[in-house]
Amino acid sequence: MRRVLLLLCVGALVGALGCQKGTEAPTTASPAVTGAKAGTAAPPETKYTIAVVPKGTAYSFWGTVRAGAEAAGRETGVKIDWKGPAEETDVARQIDIIENFITARVDAIVMAACDAKGLVPKVKQAMDAKIPVVTIDSGIATDDALSFVATDNVKGARQGTEKLIELIGGTGEVGAIPFIHGAATSDMREQGFNEAVEANPNVHAVKPLYSQGDVEKAMKAAENMMTSNPDLKGIFAANEPGAIGAAQAIKQRSLTGKIKLVAFDAADAEINALKEGTIQALVVQDPFKMGYQGVKLAVDAIEGRPVEKRVDTGVVLVTMDNFNDPEVQKLLYPEVSE
Amino acid sequence: MRAVQDNGPPAPFVQFVRAARLVIDKAGPAAGLIILYVYFGATTKGFLSAGNHVNMGLQIAVVALLAIGETFVIVAGGIDLSVGSVLALSGVTTALLLASPHPMRPAIVVVGGIGVGALCGLTTALLPRRTHPVPVVVAIVGSSVGALLGLATAWLLTRRDPVPVPVAIGAGIGVGTLCGLVNGLLVTQADLPPFIATLGMMGICRGLAKIQTQAQNIDLSGATSFMRLGSGRIPHGWGVPIPVAVLLAVALIAFLVLRFTSFGRYCYAMGSNKEAARLSGVNVKLHTTAVYAVCGLLAGLAGVVQTTRISVGQPTGGAGYELDGIAAAVIGGASLMGGIGTIAGTMLGALIMAVLRSGCDLKGLSLEWQEVVIGAAIILAVLADRIRQR
Numbered sequence: 001m002r003r004v005l006l007l008l009c010v011g012a013l014v015g016a017l018g019c020q021k022g023t024e025a026p027t028t029a030s031p032a033v034t035g036a037k038a039g040t041a042a043p044p045e046t047k048y049t050i051a052v053v054p055k056g057t058a059y060s061f062w063g064t065v066r067a068g069a070e071a072a073g074r075e076t077g078v079k080i081d082w083k084g085p086a087e088e089t090d091v092a093r094q095i096d097i098i099e100n101f102i103t104a105r106v107d108a109i110v111m112a113a114c115d116a117k118g119l120v121p122k123v124k125q126a127m128d129a130k131i132p133v134v135t136i137d138s139g140i141a142t143d144d145a146l147s148f149v150a151t152d153n154v155k156g157a158r159q160g161t162e163k164l165i166e167l168i169g170g171t172g173e174v175g176a177i178p179f180i181h182g183a184a185t186s187d188m189r190e191q192g193f194n195e196a197v198e199a200n201p202n203v204h205a206v207k208p209l210y211s212q213g214d215v216e217k218a219m220k221a222a223e224n225m226m227t228s229n230p231d232l233k234g235i236f237a238a239n240e241p242g243a244i245g246a247a248q249a250i251k252q253r254s255l256t257g258k259i260k261l262v263a264f265d266a267a268d269a270e271i272n273a274l275k276e277g278t279i280q281a282l283v284v285q286d287p288f289k290m291g292y293q294g295v296k297l298a299v300d301a302i303e304g305r306p307v308e309k310r311v312d313t314g315v316v317l318v319t320m321d322n323f324n325d326p327e328v329q330k331l332l333y334p335e336v337s338e
Numbered sequence: 339m340r341a342v343q344d345n346g347p348p349a350p351f352v353q354f355v356r357a358a359r360l361v362i363d364k365a366g367p368a369a370g371l372i373i374l375y376v377y378f379g380a381t382t383k384g385f386l387s388a389g390n391h392v393n394m395g396l397q398i399a400v401v402a403l404l405a406i407g408e409t410f411v412i413v414a415g416g417i418d419l420s421v422g423s424v425l426a427l428s429g430v431t432t433a434l435l436l437a438s439p440h441p442m443r444p445a446i447v448v449v450g451g452i453g454v455g456a457l458c459g460l461t462t463a464l465l466p467r468r469t470h471p472v473p474v475v476v477a478i479v480g481s482s483v484g485a486l487l488g489l490a491t492a493w494l495l496t497r498r499d500p501v502p503v504p505v506a507i508g509a510g511i512g513v514g515t516l517c518g519l520v521n522g523l524l525v526t527q528a529d530l531p532p533f534i535a536t537l538g539m540m541g542i543c544r545g546l547a548k549i550q551t552q553a554q555n556i557d558l559s560g561a562t563s564f565m566r567l568g569s570g571r572i573p574h575g576w577g578v579p580i581p582v583a584v585l586l587a588v589a590l591i592a593f594l595v596l597r598f599t600s601f602g603r604y605c606y607a608m609g610s611n612k613e614a615a616r617l618s619g620v621n622v623k624l625h626t627t628a629v630y631a632v633c634g635l636l637a638g639l640a641g642v643v644q645t646t647r648i649s650v651g652q653p654t655g656g657a658g659y660e661l662d663g664i665a666a667a668v669i670g671g672a673s674l675m676g677g678i679g680t681i682a683g684t685m686l687g688a689l690i691m692a693v694l695r696s697g698c699d700l701k702g703l704s705l706e707w708q709e710v711v712i713g714a715a716i717i718l719a720v721l722a723d724r725i726r727q728r
Contacts, residue, residue, distance in 0.1 A: 024473050058654040086548065086654060181705065185453035207702035215648040216400065216655065217557070223393045229382045241652075244555070252569050253389075269533035269650050272559035 044080045050298050052291065053097055053113045054084035055138055056069025056213070059240045060267045065136065069110065078298045088213045089180060092251045098122040102129055105292040107146050108298035110291075112137040116184040118143060120188035132259035132301035136294040138185045146301050149311040151285040154184055156264070156315035157192025157238065163317055164184070164196075164234045164262040171202035172233035175225045177242040179213050184208075189238040189264065206232065211242040218245025224252065237263035239269060239289060243282075247273040266332050267319065274320065282318040284331050289313045320325050365696045366722050367686040369668050370715075374690060378697035385700050395582040396692040398692035400425070400644045401584050402685065404663035405670075406592045407518075407636030407682045412667050413596065414530035414629045415609035415676030416525065421637040421663055425656035428641030430547045431512030433556040433651020435501040436564050445552075453516035457483030457635060460519075460628045461579025485512075501520035503564050510645075517543055518634015522627030538658070547653040556651035568646030580644045588636065593681040607628060608677030642657075665712070666691055669719040690715065 051070045054062040066212055073080040080099070082324060085093035093116045100111055101123060109126055113119040113135060122146045123133045132146050141146040164174060176193045178186040190208060197205040206229045211218030218241045226232055226249065235250075237243040243263030247270070250259050262281045273279040290313055301307050322328050378385045398651035404421045411418045432447050458481035489508060500506070517539060560563060571577045578586070596602040604625045607615040616622045640659075645651050664674075670687030672679025694715060699707040 023393070037379075056654070058555065058652070060554050063552070063554055086553070087657060088543070187424065209699055210705050212705070213650050214655065214657070215650055216644055219648055219701065220393075220397050220695070223397070224696060227387065227390045227393060228382070228700040229701070230384065240555070244650055245648065267555060268557035269555065269559055272557060276559070 002175065004042070017330070037150060039296070041271070046077055048299065048302055049081055049247055050108045050295055051081045051083070051098075051101040051106040051255045052295065053094065053109065053111040054082075055114045056088035057084050057086060059265070061240060061285075063293035064287040067113075068288035068294045070291075070294075071288075072292045072295035072299075077098045078299060079296065080109075080295065084112075085114065088114060088183070091118045094119065095122055098126065102126050102131060102231065105129075106131065106303050108132045108134070110134045110136055110294040110298050113140050113184070114138070115182075116141040126254045128230075129326045131248060132298060134294050134298045134301065134307075136290040138183070140185075143309070147297050147307045147309055149288075149290050149297065149304065150313060151290075153188035154192040154195070155312075156283050156285065157189035158196045158282065159192075159315060160262045161193045161196035161236050161240070162212040163281045163283075163319075164202050164236055164260055167198050167260040167262070168233040170200065171206050172238065173206055173229055173231050174234040175229065175232055176208040176236045176238065177211050177218060177221055177225070177246055178208055178238040179211050179242060181210055186238060193236050193238075198221055207333070211239070211245060212238075213239070213241050215241045215245045218242045219249050220245075222246040222249035223252075226250075227258065228238040231258060234260040234262070237262075240265045243267075243279065244269045244272070252276055271332060280319065284318050284328075286313045286315075286331060286335065339538050339688075367683055367690065367719065370669075370719065371690050371693065372444075373688055374693050374697065378693060378700070380568060382697055382700045389496050390570060390700070391399045391694060392579060392582075392697065394689075394692045394696050395585075396579055397582040398688050399585045399698065400640045400647070401659055401662045401666060401691070402587060403640035403643065404656075404659055405666035406588060406681060407633035408660075409533070409667045409670075409679050409681060410596065410605060410629050411633045412672045412674060412681040413677065414605040414610050415519045415612060416626070416629065416639075417627060417664070417674065418521065418630065418633045418661050419533065420517065420536040420539035421633060421640075422532055422656040422659040422661075423540045423547065424514050424634055424637035425641040425644060425659060426518065426653055427543040427547040427550075428510040428514040428638035429645040430551050430556060430641075430651040430653050430656055431513045432506045432564075432642050433558055433645050434550060435506035436508055436561040437500065437502070437651070438463055438560055441680075443587040445460070446509055446513070449516060450512030451486040451489030453512030453519070453634075453638075454489060454508055455481055455512075456519050457512070457515045458485050460631055461646065469686030503561075506564070507642050510642045511635060514636040514638015514641060515631055518637065519627065520630040521599060521634065525630065526623040526626050538698060544653075544657075551651065553580065553653055555653070558645070558649050558651065565646060565649055568643075568649070571611070581647060584639070584643060588639070589685055596681055597633045600616040601625060601628065609678075611677075625709060626722055662691065665716050670721060671719075673723075674724050690719075 023259050053063060056062060069080050083095065084161055086258055092200045098111065099122065109131055111133065111227055116139065120140050121144050123140055126133050134147045134149060135145040136149045139150060174197065175188055178190045180186050194205060197203050208227065209221035209225050211221055222245055223234060237246045243265065246261055249263060256278045257332045263279055264283045266282050267286045270279060270282060273330065274282055291312055299306050316328060316331055318328055384390055396565045407421060408418060461692060476586045490504065521536050521539050524530045525532050567580050572580060572583045596605060604615065607620055608622055608625060612622060644655055665677060666687035667676065667684045669690055670683030672684065691712065694712055695708065699710060
């Protein structure tokens with residue numbers, strides 16, 4: 001009799017899975033469908049398969065990278081194979097993914113390294129196998145990759161922190177919430193923050209607390225930072241979870257506007273926090289350009305054209321003053337501009 | 339002390355020593371907590387402020403809810419590795435229902451409804467002591483259908499954008515319960531080891547959470563009435579933060595259930611010796627299933643609480659929290675061999691972890707060292723337990 005219950009539950013789960021599939025189908029099926037069409041109608045299309053491997057998949061940042069990569073794919077007739085580890089800390093999983101792509105003999109790999117050193121052997125292995133590798137956003141420690149397409153993170157963080165220092169009136173305590181100690185992007189943004197603080201003798205940096213790429217942990221970090229530094233005047237959040245967590249912590253304490261917050265990236269939640277005044281400025285990168293340029297350079301490499309070693313995609317400081325500029329809107333809502 | 343005893347001290351002194359030993363035996367985790375609290379209080383600026391106490395409560399609410407569910411499972415001789423992922427799935431389910439229109443909405447509400455119904459059914463089945471099996475099944479199926487119809491009707495009637503907050507919360511908790519129920523059925527009906535069944539569920543739920551959201555955070559800035567639940571207080575304005583109030587209420591209910599109901603006693607019996615429990619007439623399969631359902635329910639609740647707190651539905655949220663929950667239960671004296679553990683102990687364990695984390699953060703101790711310290715705390719707690727039991 002309990003079997004009935006078991007069946008009921010299994011049925012429900014299968015049903016739920018079925019529904020999930022149903023909604024997911026359009027997103028996964030459409031590239032394949034267009035690919036097939038292109039295959040029959042215009043043979044030269046989809047001439048290459050390029051693997052694009054992000055560091056994680058959870059943040060809208062990576063969604064925009066993907067949009068850029070796919071736009072470049074459509075333009076150049078390349079099939080984009082998008083696959084990355086779920087957590088940005090999961091170096092081992094990313095290594096597995098890259099290995100599998102090498103085994104599958106894709107034509108090129110565009111990747112953002114979870115770990116600057118850990119991925120070096122895999123990049124070498126791919127290059128040795130004549131698969132060109134272009135790194136985007138997060139590079140590797142050596143110059144084995146063909147090209148590195150990214151924001152200059154030190155420069156971007158310095159610009160953001162300078163804005164923060166201006167917002168607090170040029171004097172007082174500020175703190176950084178980087179994400180993972182040891183991850184290249186996180187370390188570079190921390191370095192940019194420190195450089196800007198050291199250039200201002202009246203500004204003092206409190207101990208950084210790390211978000212570990214998780215909103216709740218970021219919120220705890222911001223709460224604890226405010227508790228141990230009652231005179232804190234500003235926070236610099238180095239990525240999306242840090243920004244959302246810090247904004248929530250500031251709101252929770254009704255300190256909106258009193259503690260200034262400058263943050264990297266531009267997820268929906270961050271844009272809303274900017275609009276309501278919890279975040280004063282966003283340091284916005286151009287992830288669309290990273291995905292787009294990464295794939296374009298990879299195609300250049302496959303076809304034997306020379307490739308630039310380092311491409312800076314730049315940052316824009318977004319405040320409510322320039323929020324409605326068309327250029328900024330295009331950066332904040334890349335899907336709309338498509 | 340032993341030397342004094344050998345010399346034949348007066349009876350009151352022996353009694354005092356025995357009483358003192360008893361207190362130390364019972365109060366190991368409490369003593370640890372007090373030592374840490376005094377240490378951080380004396381050496382760390384801002385640790386003793388009222389604001390930090392509220393913070394510690396808020397910071398531990400989510401993990402403590404998971405730890406309470408984990409305590410039921412551990413006491414009953416199992417383990418649940420899926421709670422962190424179930425938390426994420428429930429959280430994004432609620433978030434999706436509150437955010438923009440979503441093609442999955444009817445499916446989510448129906449799955450949530452089945453979960454809530456299954457919960458009602460299990461509760462009904464567990465209430466009477468010696469019920470005939472047929473009425474039990476009737477009760478389960480009946481209340482499942484009832485709750486399902488209830489939730490579905492609520493959804494159909496309103497059809498508003500966004501879905502009403504209680505329906506969204508019910509669906510989130512329901513999805514969690516259903517995951518727990520499936521865990522329980524896999525363990526009891528398919529006879530899988532709990533470690534394997536829940537490990538599988540861990541992957542399934544994490545994957546489903548990401549599929550539903552296309553692996554993006556779901557922004558809930560617009561859902562103000564829902565977000566107020568995370569920042570509000572009871573009584574309004576100055577009292578206990580709502581997440582902490584939820585935790586306290588759940589802890590109290592869990593304490594009463596584990597301590598004073600037949601279901602609670604069965605948990606200890608099954609965890610101590612499953613076969614003996616079965617032979618003495620405990621419906622082991624039903625109650626084991628219920629234990630996992632309770633754990634899933636609390637993971638679902640934790641997911642909703644986390645979502646109200648952080649203002650986004652986070653498909654990667656709660657990663658590794660299952661281990662924090664298990665650690666809290668173990669520091670609080672629960673035995674992974676089953677049969678031993680209390681809600682009070684688990685709450686102490688959770689508090690110890692909160693105090694350690696907050697204290698280390700405020701002191702400016704690096705994350706790397708915090709990991710070492712908390713790892714050492716787990717080993718020390720269990721070691722102390724072993725020594726006491728010798």
